[in-house]
Amino acid sequence: MTEVLDRPPTVAPSDxxxxxxxxxxxATPRRCGRFGLAGLLMVTAVLYLxxxxxxxxxxxxxxxxxxxxSQSWKAWFFGxxxxxxxxxxxxxxxxxxxxxxxxxxxxxxxxxxxxxxALMGIxxxxxxxxxxxxxxxxxxxxxxxxxxAGAVLAFTPAAALMFRFNNPDALLVLLMxxxxxxxxxxxxTNSGRWLALxxxxxxxxxxxxxxxxxxxxxxxxxxxxxxxxxxxxKRIAHLIGATAALxxxxxxxxxxxxxxxxxxxPYIGGSTDNSFMNLVxxxxxxxxxxxxxxxxxxxxxxxxxxxxxxxxxxxxxxGSEMGNEISWLLPTALIAxxxxxxxxxxxxxxxxxxxxxTRSESAAVLSWGGxxxxxxxxxxxxxxTIHPYYTVALAPAIGAVTxxxxxxxxxxxxxxxxxxxxxxxxGAAAAWSIVLLNRNDFGPIWCxxxxxxxxxxxxxxxxxxxALGWRRAVAAALIAGSLAGFGGTAAFSIATAATPHNGxxxxxxxxxxxxxxxxxxxxxxGGQHGNGPQQSGARPDRQANPPTTTxxxxxxxxxxxxxxxxxxxxxxxxxxxxxxxxxxxxxxTNGSQSAAGIEIATGTSVMAIGGWSGDPAPTLxxxxxxxxxxxxxxxxxxxxxxxxNSExxxxxxxxxxxxxxxxxxxxxxx
Numbered sequence: 001m002t003e004v005l006d007r008p009p010t011v012a013p014s015d016x017x018x019x020x021x022x023x024x025x026x027a028t029p030r031r032c033g034r035f036g037l038a039g040l041l042m043v044t045a046v047l048y049l050x051x052x053x054x055x056x057x058x059x060x061x062x063x064x065x066x067x068x069x070s071q072s073w074k075a076w077f078f079g080x081x082x083x084x085x086x087x088x089x090x091x092x093x094x095x096x097x098x099x100x101x102x103x104x105x106x107x108x109x110x111x112x113x114x115x116x117x118a119l120m121g122i123x124x125x126x127x128x129x130x131x132x133x134x135x136x137x138x139x140x141x142x143x144x145x146x147x148x149a150g151a152v153l154a155f156t157p158a159a160a161l162m163f164r165f166n167n168p169d170a171l172l173v174l175l176m177x178x179x180x181x182x183x184x185x186x187x188x189t190n191s192g193r194w195l196a197l198x199x200x201x202x203x204x205x206x207x208x209x210x211x212x213x214x215x216x217x218x219x220x221x222x223x224x225x226x227x228x229x230x231x232x233x234k235r236i237a238h239l240i241g242a243t244a245a246l247x248x249x250x251x252x253x254x255x256x257x258x259x260x261x262x263x264x265x266p267y268i269g270g271s272t273d274n275s276f277m278n279l280v281x282x283x284x285x286x287x288x289x290x291x292x293x294x295x296x297x298x299x300x301x302x303x304x305x306x307x308x309x310x311x312x313x314x315x316x317x318x319g320s321e322m323g324n325e326i327s328w329l330l331p332t333a334l335i336a337x338x339x340x341x342x343x344x345x346x347x348x349x350x351x352x353x354x355x356x357x358t359r360s361e362s363a364a365v366l367s368w369g370g371x372x373x374x375x376x377x378x379x380x381x382x383x384x385t386i387h388p389y390y391t392v393a394l395a396p397a398i399g400a401v402t403x404x405x406x407x408x409x410x411x412x413x414x415x416x417x418x419x420x421x422x423x424x425x426x427g428a429a430a431a432w433s434i435v436l437l438n439r440n441d442f443g444p445i446w447c448x449x450x451x452x453x454x455x456x457x458x459x460x461x462x463x464x465x466x467a468l469g470w471r472r473a474v475a476a477a478l479i480a481g482s483l484a485g486f487g488g489t490a491a492f493s494i495a496t497a498a499t500p501h502n503g504x505x506x507x508x509x510x511x512x513x514x515x516x517x518x519x520x521x522x523x524x525x526g527g528q529h530g531n532g533p534q535q536s537g538a539r540p541d542r543q544a545n546p547p548t549t550t551x552x553x554x555x556x557x558x559x560x561x562x563x564x565x566x567x568x569x570x571x572x573x574x575x576x577x578x579x580x581x582x583x584x585x586x587x588x589t590n591g592s593q594s595a596a597g598i599e600i601a602t603g604t605s606v607m608a609i610g611g612w613s614g615d616p617a618p619t620l621x622x623x624x625x626x627x628x629x630x631x632x633x634x635x636x637x638x639x640x641x642x643x644x645n646s647e648x649x650x651x652x653x654x655x656x657x658x659x660x661x662x663x664x665x666x667x668x669x670x
Contacts, residue, residue: 048118064596069100084605090270095168117170121163145403152399158325158392160493192238203249219370227363326391328489336405372397429485430455454484591643610643
């Protein structure tokens with residue numbers, strides 16, 4: 001009997017007994033859904049793929065690792081920065097498996113490095129749509145919820161930023177959405193196999209960005225435990241099986257790094273003892289939350305445009321650069337979540353069908369709501385290293401919760417609570433958009449007035465017209481008000497996508513509040529007010545570090561002494577000299593940022609001394625041994641960002657004579 005209640009009532013449009021009538025009823029929503037999905041994906045593809053190469057190689061750190069993976073299968077497997085396998089990047093390698101294969105197939109070029117992330121974004125939008133459509137019991141409303149959720153995800157500025165960039169976050173989001181889709185199928189069919197796929201997806205999310213992929217895990221497990229329609233023992237058995245799938249999917253790679261001798265694999269970048277688990281528990285794990293070993297503080301003081309997270313607190317997601325990238329529809333999503341939670345709590349099999357939520361809908365509220373709340377709270381209060389673009393992990397949850405709440409309220413539009421929630425969602429979206437547009441002085445002022453006026457009329461019409469039974473007027477007002485509330489995030493996302501981004505800490509479009517591109521090594525060279533890109537004197541296909549013409553001895557690698565940086569392509573003589581080398585490493589330099597730029601310019605392997613964050617690799621003794629064995633041709637002093645080893649710099653300066661190649665200081669070993 002309960003299973004029957006979970007099905008939508010069959011109400012034929014004209015002749016219930018007619019097969020043709022039933023066919024028309026089913027086919028029309030399907031056609032609408034297909035056209036709507038096709039349109040959404042086409043728009044998303046344009047947003048994420050148009051003029052993608054304007055950012056060049058974007059983050060040269062990951063682009064160089066993808067190039068290394070295209071040259072060496074070992075470097076590809078371990079995620080090494082260089083094809084000679086000296087050191088890995090400071091993240092797990094899953095995202096590099098994708099981009100490394102892309103570069104191996106299509107060659108080293110910006111499209112090969114960036115297109116995989118754009119395709120991941122399109123796939124995430126499609127999966128989110130499919131998840132919502134399977135969640136809502138009515139096909140037409142499910143289609144509406146899917147289109148709302150997908151559009152919100154696609155036009156969130158953080159998503160428009162990261163799905164056009166080559167950081168690991170794009171794959172992380174795709175895998176998390178895939179896990180949510182598998183969870184929806186598992187609950188609907190009481191399937192342990194689909195639940196196991198949840199574990200597999202989150203396991204590979206761990207291999208993409210470690211513990212961030214596990215933040216949603218508790219609520220996903222709880223949703224299945226509470227809402228799956230099978231015996232308790234079977235539910236527990238399914239959860240145990242999914243946990244086993246998660247452990248195997250997440251831990252097989254760390255186990256390989258433990259089994260393979262240190263001498264046969266690259267150093268694990270970001271760790272202090274060359275172990276993967278040290279990276280998990282320290283620099284990229286607990287240290288990110290506590291700040292204890294995050295090798296960076298979540299500083300920035302909350303100022304606008306900060307490349308870090310600003311000061312901790314519940315307002316962090318609404319202020320500074322985080323607010324620009326993720327908060328546009330966050331108030332709307334929170335209103336929707338409160339309403340959906342209220343419906344879950346009051347749902348009972350004793351209520352009429354249209355008054356209660358189905359198991360799938362209730363499970364969606366718990367899983368997506370848990371995703372939104374737990375991730376938002378952790379981002380708000382974590383005191384370790386955090387950057388605004390991390391918030392892209394919130395975008396699917398904001399989209400899903402907004403879609404769910406909107407559909408639930410629409411189903412209850414004949415009741416006062418439904419109308420109040422619809423009006424509140426429209427009003428919150430428009431009001432906060434106006435605040436953000438004003439704060440950033442983004443776009444013409446008249447646009448803000450249009451948003452406010454249209455939204456105000458929509459709110460009044462929904463509240464008053466709904467009470468008077470003006471159905472068409474209410475529907476038209478909701479469409480107009482929703483478009484007005486959505487306009488701010490859409491415009492900011494389009495401007496972000498139109499802005500070239502490069503460096504290690506990308507942020508959204510430049511605004512008049514200054515510092516909008518904030519952060520060391522990270523800029524988005526866009527014009528004021530989103531009126532088009534300005535390159536600020538830098539070519540878009542280069543790392544945002546100045547070309548070097550260092551005169552004098554090597555620096556200590558702390559990012560303060562110039563050095564080769566990420567752009568040596570203008571020094572044709574040095575590029576030719578490095579390309580002509582036959583040693584294992586064409587050169588050694590301080591820090592991964594410098595090494596990455598040189599590798600891309602020359603196609604050679606470069607030893608990144610100190611890695612990304614001052615790793616103890618190599619030691620002075622190891623470096624001397626490499627030099628004496630004839631494995632390094634040149635030492636290039638300086639370097640951008642952290643990394644390096646002052647003992648090595650001093651040893652080189654004391655034992656070798658500095659020379660210059662077209663104005664760049666080098667030390668030649670071979």
